[in-house]
Amino acid sequence: MSLRLQSLSKLTSFSIRERQAVIHEIQRIANTVPLSVFHCTTKDTELMGYSIPKGTMIIQNLISVLSEEGQWKFPHEFNPENFLNEHGEFVKSEAFMPFSTGHRMCLGEGLARMELFLIMVTLVRKFNFIWPEDAGEPDFTPVYGATLTPKSYFMKVQLRSKQ
Numbered sequence: 001m002s003l004r005l006q007s008l009s010k011l012t013s014f015s016i017r018e019r020q021a022v023i024h025e026i027q028r029i030a031n032t033v034p035l036s037v038f039h040c041t042t043k044d045t046e047l048m049g050y051s052i053p054k055g056t057m058i059i060q061n062l063i064s065v066l067s068e069e070g071q072w073k074f075p076h077e078f079n080p081e082n083f084l085n086e087h088g089e090f091v092k093s094e095a096f097m098p099f100s101t102g103h104r105m106c107l108g109e110g111l112a113r114m115e116l117f118l119i120m121v122t123l124v125r126k127f128n129f130i131w132p133e134d135a136g137e138p139d140f141t142p143v144y145g146a147t148l149t150p151k152s153y154f155m156k157v158q159l160r161s162k163q
Ligand code: HEM
Pocket: 032, 033, 036, 037, 038, 098, 099, 100, 101, 103, 104, 105, 106, 107, 108, 109, 111, 112
């Protein structure tokens, strides 16, 4: 089974496991907050043999974790099979941390995940998103900032017929 080549418009016909895999894979690739929120050590700290003095600014590179080779079957491409095992069951890797990890991880994770799911499913249920034939290949290079955003582009959005 290759979910990768199937259109997002088919999201509503996927099984729950496949849907979970697609939604997680979108967040892995789109990675909204690539450098998380900056932190600072409050005391001299040792981590995996490295000494980190008190007062050091810590920048978490979440985008590196989310595309780390060895953690994902397909680290550098959109492929929901990153979240499915050989039996087609949903599995979440420890490296999936778009909301960071630890005591200060995102407090809004539950709300954000619910919103992402509802917005995404509502959109793909109601509309077909069509890449214009004369637009060439889409350029997926992200625009870096405090948040990661896609480049702007034009797309045909068509109301789906009522079934
Ligand atoms: C896709 C949506 C979101 C993503 C990817 C995201 C990601 C993050 C990340 C990476 C952090 C930094 C964690 C750290 O310092 O280690 C954070 C912190 C935080 N987020 Fe979110 N967030 C999202 C949506 C939301 C929403 C909807 C809310 C609230 C309604 C929220 C509330 C917070 C709060 C309060 C913190 C600070 C937690 C703390 O410092 O203890 N976030 N978020």
